Amino acid sequence: MEKMLRMDESIFEMVSRHPEVVEIMVELGFKDIAKPGMLQTAGRFMTLSKGIKLKKMDLGTVKLAFELKGFEIMK
Numbered sequence: 001m002e003k004m005l006r007m008d009e010s011i012f013e014m015v016s017r018h019p020e021v022v023e024i025m026v027e028l029g030f031k032d033i034a035k036p037g038m039l040q041t042a043g044r045f046m047t048l049s050k051g052i053k054l055k056k057m058d059l060g061t062v063k064l065a066f067e068l069k070g071f072e073i074m075k
Helices: 011-017 021-028 048-055 059-068
Strands: 003-006 071-074
Touching: 011 021, 011 048, 021 059, 048 059, 059 071
Parallel strands: 003 071
Antiparallel strands: none
């Protein structure tokens, strides 16, 4: 897989490199990321690992959703 994401990088950084991350995250339930200004504010300090804990999501489900879109998630 060519597209790699790290659990501890900010959502803003992820989306800056791979804009399609927003769509995947919205499909997973991170709907707030699509709100205007959210990416530029909370997205700068929110990480994927923090979001998963906050939303009480299953890490395996999140990883699988990204893998199906061609991403690999690193620790």
